Structures are given as C-alpha cells and as structure tokens.
Amino acid sequence: MNPFKHARNWSTKALPVKDPNFGHPLDTSHGPILYVEDVSVSFDGFKALNNLNLYIDEGELRCIIGPNGAGKTTMMDVITGKTKPDSGSIYFGQQINLRELSEHQIARGGIGRKFQKPTVFEALSVYENLELATAGNKKFWFTLTRELTGEQRDRLDEVLYTIGLTQSRFNSAGNLSHGQKQWLEIGMLLMQSPRVLLVDEPVAGMTGEETERTAELLTSLAGKHSVIVVEHDMAFVRSIARKVTVLHQGSVLAEGSMDQVQSDPKVIEVYLGE
Amino acid sequence: MLTQRLLTSDKGGMLVLGLIALTCIVVPILNLAVPESSPFHVSTFAVTLLGKFLCYALLALALDLIWGYAGILSLGHGAFFALGGYAMGMYLMRQIGDRGKYGDPLLPDFMVFLNWQDLPWYWHGFDMFWFAALMIILVPGILAWVFGWLAFRSRVTGVYFAIITQALTYALMLAFFRNEMGFGGNNGLTDFKDILDFSITADSTRIGLFLASGIALMLAYLACRYIVTSRAGKVIVSIRDAESRTRFSGYQVESYKLWLFVFSAVLAGIAGALYVPQVGIINPGEFSPLNSIELVVWVATGGRGTLYGAIVGAFSVNYGKTVFTTFYPEAWLFPLGLLFVLVTLVLPKGLVGLIGRFKKNKSATNKEEQP
Numbered sequence: 001m002n003p004f005k006h007a008r009n010w011s012t013k014a015l016p017v018k019d020p021n022f023g024h025p026l027d028t029s030h031g032p033i034l035y036v037e038d039v040s041v042s043f044d045g046f047k048a049l050n051n052l053n054l055y056i057d058e059g060e061l062r063c064i065i066g067p068n069g070a071g072k073t074t075m076m077d078v079i080t081g082k083t084k085p086d087s088g089s090i091y092f093g094q095q096i097n098l099r100e101l102s103e104h105q106i107a108r109g110g111i112g113r114k115f116q117k118p119t120v121f122e123a124l125s126v127y128e129n130l131e132l133a134t135a136g137n138k139k140f141w142f143t144l145t146r147e148l149t150g151e152q153r154d155r156l157d158e159v160l161y162t163i164g165l166t167q168s169r170f171n172s173a174g175n176l177s178h179g180q181k182q183w184l185e186i187g188m189l190l191m192q193s194p195r196v197l198l199v200d201e202p203v204a205g206m207t208g209e210e211t212e213r214t215a216e217l218l219t220s221l222a223g224k225h226s227v228i229v230v231e232h233d234m235a236f237v238r239s240i241a242r243k244v245t246v247l248h249q250g251s252v253l254a255e256g257s258m259d260q261v262q263s264d265p266k267v268i269e270v271y272l273g274e
Numbered sequence: 275m276l277t278q279r280l281l282t283s284d285k286g287g288m289l290v291l292g293l294i295a296l297t298c299i300v301v302p303i304l305n306l307a308v309p310e311s312s313p314f315h316v317s318t319f320a321v322t323l324l325g326k327f328l329c330y331a332l333l334a335l336a337l338d339l340i341w342g343y344a345g346i347l348s349l350g351h352g353a354f355f356a357l358g359g360y361a362m363g364m365y366l367m368r369q370i371g372d373r374g375k376y377g378d379p380l381l382p383d384f385m386v387f388l389n390w391q392d393l394p395w396y397w398h399g400f401d402m403f404w405f406a407a408l409m410i411i412l413v414p415g416i417l418a419w420v421f422g423w424l425a426f427r428s429r430v431t432g433v434y435f436a437i438i439t440q441a442l443t444y445a446l447m448l449a450f451f452r453n454e455m456g457f458g459g460n461n462g463l464t465d466f467k468d469i470l471d472f473s474i475t476a477d478s479t480r481i482g483l484f485l486a487s488g489i490a491l492m493l494a495y496l497a498c499r500y501i502v503t504s505r506a507g508k509v510i511v512s513i514r515d516a517e518s519r520t521r522f523s524g525y526q527v528e529s530y531k532l533w534l535f536v537f538s539a540v541l542a543g544i545a546g547a548l549y550v551p552q553v554g555i556i557n558p559g560e561f562s563p564l565n566s567i568e569l570v571v572w573v574a575t576g577g578r579g580t581l582y583g584a585i586v587g588a589f590s591v592n593y594g595k596t597v598f599t600t601f602y603p604e605a606w607l608f609p610l611g612l613l614f615v616l617v618t619l620v621l622p623k624g625l626v627g628l629i630g631r632f633k634k635n636k637s638a639t640n641k642e643e644q645p
Binding site: 080103104107112113115119121122123124126131132133135138139141142143144145147148154188192206 | 330501504505506508509511512514515516519520521523525526527529530533594
C-alpha cells in the first residue's frame with residue numbers, strides 16, 4: 001500500500017481534451033490540483049522514476065529535494081509533457097489527463113515551468129519577453145496580425161511590478177543580472193496565468209540579497225498559484241517551505257515539514273551515506 | 275502607426291529602400307530619354323543586369339527571413355527560385371505559339387523534337403498569364419509546405435535541415451535534366467518571344483521588367499518588415515534563440531517555422547519568375563546546389579538578421595562577381611570561397627555590421643572627447 005495515495009475519483013471519466021485551454025474550469029473539488037500516480041520512466045534500463053506518487057494541493061508551495069539522480073528533473077519533464085512516462089497516470093485536476101497532451105498544450109493549459117538555467121530571450125527587451133509569454137491565442141496568423149489588448153497590457157504592467165523590473169522594461173534581457181533574468185523568467189510564467197508553477201533551482205548562483213528577494217517572490221505567489229520548487233539550497237528551502245518532499249531513486253522517500261523530514265532516519269541515511 | 279512600425283525605427287532599411295526607389299526612377303529615364311551618345315546614357319545591358327541583381331536581392335531577402343530570423347539554414351533555396359522561374363518559362367514558351375523553329379502552334383520546339391504528339395497535362399493553362407502567376411506562387415509554396423511539414427514535424431533542425439534541403443535541390447536538378455520530364459531537359463526553356471504581348475527584347479519591356487523587379491523587392495521588404503516587427507516576428511526570433519523555451523511558452527514552434535518557410539519560398543519563386551524573362555533562359559543549372567550556397571554567401575556577406583543587409587549583400591557580391599568574371603571568368607569560385615571564410619572569421623555580422631561597428635567607435639571616441 002502506498003501511504004501517500006490520495007483518492008482521485010476514478011469514476012469520473014477522463015475528458016478527451018483537444019482544446020488547450022481545456023474549455024472548462026479545472027475540477028479541484030477533491031483538494032489536489034496535480035495527481036502523479038505510480039509513474040515510472042526508464043532510460044536504457046535505468047529507472048529515473050520508480051512508481052512515483054505525488055499530490056500537489058491548490059495554492060500550495062511545495063519544495064522537492066533529493067540527491068543528484070533522484071529523478072527531480074525527470075519528474076518535471078513528465079509533468080510538462082517533455083518525457084512520456086512508461087506507466088502510471090498524471091492528472092491535472094480531476095479530469096485532465098496530461099499524458100495525452102503535448103508540451104505546448106500543457107503549457108497553454110496552465111502548467112508553467114522555469115528551467116534551471118535562465119532561458120529568457122536575450123535578443124528581446126524585458127517588455128517583449130513578457131509580451132511573448134502573454135496568455136491568449138498563440139497561433140501564427142493571430143500573433144502576426146494582432147497587437148496586445150489593453151487588458152493584457154495591464155496584466156503585463158502588473159507582472160513587471162511583481163517581479164520588480166518596471167524600471168528595466170525596455171532594457172535588453174541579455175543585459176540583465178543573473179537574478180533579474182530568473183525573475184523575468186518567473187514573470188514570463190506568470191503572464192500565462194498558470195495554475196501550477198514548476199520552478200527548477202531558482203536561487204542557484206544568486207547573491208544573498210537576490211535569494212531573499214526570490215524567497216519573498218515565491219511565497220507571495222503561493223496561494224494564487226500552486227508552486228513546486230526543486231532546490232538544493234537547504235537554507236533557502238527552510239526559509240520558504242511549508243511542506244517538503246524528498247525524492248530518492250525515483251520515488252518518494254519522505255514527505256512532511258522541514259523539521260520532520262530532516263529528522264527522518266531514512267533521509268539522513270540517503271544524505272549522509274551509510 | 276504602421277508606417278512608423280515598418281520604417282521609422284529602421285534607418286538602414288529606409289536608406290536601402292530609398293536607393294532602390296531612386297534607381298527605379300533614374301535608370302529608366304537615363305535609358306529611355308537620354309540619347310545613346312550622351313555619357314549619362316544607361317545601356318539596356320546595364321538595365322537588365324540591374325534587374326537581375328534586384329531579383330537576386332529578393333531571393334536573398336527570402337533566405338534572410340528564415341535564416342537570419344528563424345535560424346533555419348536552407349541550402350536549397352535556389353530550388354524555389356528555379357521553380358518560380360520554370361513556371362514563368364512555361365508561360366513564355368506557350369506565348370511563342372507557331373513562331374518556333376518547327377512552327378507547331380501548340381507544342382514547344384523541344385517537344386516536337388522529341389516527337390511528342392500532345393501537350394503534357396501539366397503544361398495546360400500556362401498559356402494564360404493569370405494561371406502562370408498563380409503557379410509561380412503555388413508551386414514553390416506547396417512544395418515548401420509539404421517539405422517543411424515533414425521536416426519541422428520530425429524536428430529536423432540545424433545542419434540536418436541544411437543537408438536535406440541541399441538534397442532536395444539536387445534531386446530536382448537531376449529530375450529536370452531528364453528529357454522525359456517535359457521541361458526541355460538540359461537545354462531548359464529559352465528563345466522567348468514576348469511577355470503579355472510585349473516583345474521581350476524591346477527596351478521598354480526591359481525597363482518594365484526592371485521596374486517590376488524593383489517594386490516587387492520593395493513590397494517584399496515591407497512585407498518582411500511587417501512580419502519581423504509583429505508579435506509573430508518576436509516569437510520567430512525566440513525560436514531561433516531558445517526553441518524549447520518558446521515551446522514551453524505555449525507556441526507551436528512547427529507552425530511558425532512552416533508558415534515562415536512557405537512565405538520565404540513564395541518570395542524566392544517570385545524572384546525566379548522575374549529573373550527568367552530578363553535573362554531569357556531557365557535551365558536545370560538553376561537548381562544546382564552551388565547556386566543555393568552562393569545565395570547563403572550573399573546573405574552572410576551583407577549581414578544576416580537585418581533584412582536590408584541581405585539586399586546589400588546580394589548587390590555587392592554580384593557586382594563583385596560581374597567585375598571579376600570579366601577578367602578571370604573561370605576563377606570566380608576562389609574569391610567566393612575566400613569571401614565566405616573572411617566574412618565568417620572577421621565580419622560575423624556582415625558589411626552592415628561593419629558600418630555599425632564604425633558608428634560605435636565614433637560615438638565612443640566622441641564620448642571620450644566630451645568629459
């Protein structure tokens with residue numbers, strides 16, 4: 001038996017989803033917004049994920065930690081559709097089966113991902129970067145002929161303010177500092193009004209002050225969005241986490257508050273070795 | 275609003291467009307109104323040469339749009355140019371009528387020579403200009419759509435895409451060399467008499483074709499500017515710089531690449547169609563991979579990623595080629611190769627980038643002078 005298993009109502013039939021905006025409100029009536037159940041992925045025989053079970057509640061801020069090779073990145077790949085799992089199921093809300101959708105459909109549908117390395121579009125300005133990330137019709141002919149609506153521009157200004165880059169809106173993104181690039185990328189995710197944000201190592205390489213600002217930013221986002229943070233920096237995790245999940249060899253080793261997890265003998269063994 | 279978006283922020287482009295417009299006004303006057311004895315007279319040969327350069331510039335613009343902005347290097351863009359040229363050539367062949375050597379009212383000479391009795395089905399309709407004009411757009415467009423759909427859907431990128439486009443143009447060249455294809459084999463289509471009932475050799479027709487090329491180039495430039503300054507244009511640039519990130523932003527990268535590739539192919543086709551009546555021949559040599567590679571050199575020399583850079587590159591390299599081949603006709607490939615190496619090593623942003631660098635140095639020294 002899996003102690004972490006939640007009750008997803010299996011009698012509800014999965015909807016065949018073609019429309020990327022899913023066309024209907026997300027059903028989160030049972031609590032979790034994201035269900036990852038018994039997911040396994042292997043690459044050439046190496047099991048990157050091994051019956052992984054993970055449930056993320058709506059509006060929660062969850063930190064995922066684990067040693068190298070624990071499957072953190074693969075987990076994100078599976079949720080965002082970059083890697084298709086060998087077995088198991090991934091549901092967004094009660095009814096949307098993410099295994100059936102492609103990367104851009106999942107992205108449009110409300111799951112945003114921030115990569116480890118800041119990958120803003122360096123040739124464009126801060127404003128243009130956010131413009132590009134705006135939610136809405138992303139078909140070629142539409143973006144060719146239409147400008148942003150007033151409402152979208154307001155949203156853009158709001159996000160600029162949230163990430164603290166209002167002053168540098170016309171600067172080229174390539175000239176931003178490392179921390180600013182990371183915030184810009186988070187801002188780009190916010191432009192899509194995501195329900196779930198996946199954030200991969202947000203504070204790697206940041207100065208102390210930048211780390212603090214990032215912690216503030218992420219905690220302010222929780223509540224409005226579900227935020228999943230993968231991070232190595234334990235001090236940072238402690239400063240933001242309410243609930244921590246420890247991955248090891250592709251499955252969940254422990255889950256709970258930071259203190260609970262740190263005193264768990266299994267976790268200590270994995271981190272300190274036998 | 276739109277003119278501001280297209281032109282004001284684009285000084286280099288305005289300058290180049292202005293020069294083309296000026297050429298389109300001055301050259302016809304100097305050719306038609308100034309007597310031949312005058313030193314200011316521009317010969318019809320020069321007009322045709324300039325017209326050819328305008329077509330090359332249009333082709334370079336088409337390549338720069340996909341290579342410079344979307345990062346898709348096509349080494350087979352000459353194929354679309356040649357297909358547009360063949361469509362125009364077929365119209366011109368049908369216009370000859372019974373004035374050919376064999377005097378057949380329906381069949382072009384090479385078909386009579388091959389003892390063909392009927393016109394092949396794909397030659398029907400080409401006696402009408404509107405149909406030929408439609409084919410000039412549709413044939414390169416549809417080929418690019420099918421080819422691009424297959425390639426982009428399978429996420430073929432970078433050097434692999436370059437190689438298969440090269441294979442595409444080579445395959446087409448071999449196919450068009452065959453007499454059985456019905457496109458005149460290795461002789462191609464030639465001996466054109468008139469276009470839209472104007473004699474093709476008349477000075478006034480030459481001027482007309484020259485003007486048509488100039489106008490096509492200017493319109494195409496504005497269309498390309500419209501694309502690259504739109505939101506879609508920014509998506510295209512981001513695909514070039516960070517493809518997977520663009521995909522995660524929710525853009526269907528394949529469809530952007532595909533439509534841009536199709537548009538670029540159509541521009542190349544139009545360039546080919548304007549080129550053929552001016553040079554008076556189209557043969558399978560136009561499909562030669564070498565042509566497509568030369569095209570890449572024009573764009574690289576001018577400055578990839580700035581639309582006007584492509585035009586500057588097409589004019590300067592081809593002018594160089596004309597001058598050079600007058601003295602050493604066989605040795606052109608050596609300076610061409612040298613040029614490519616030099617540009618790659620010394621001028622990664624091309625001639626246009628060189629001007630930008632001068633400006634920067636100047637403003638830097640100005641700043642130093644003013645404490």
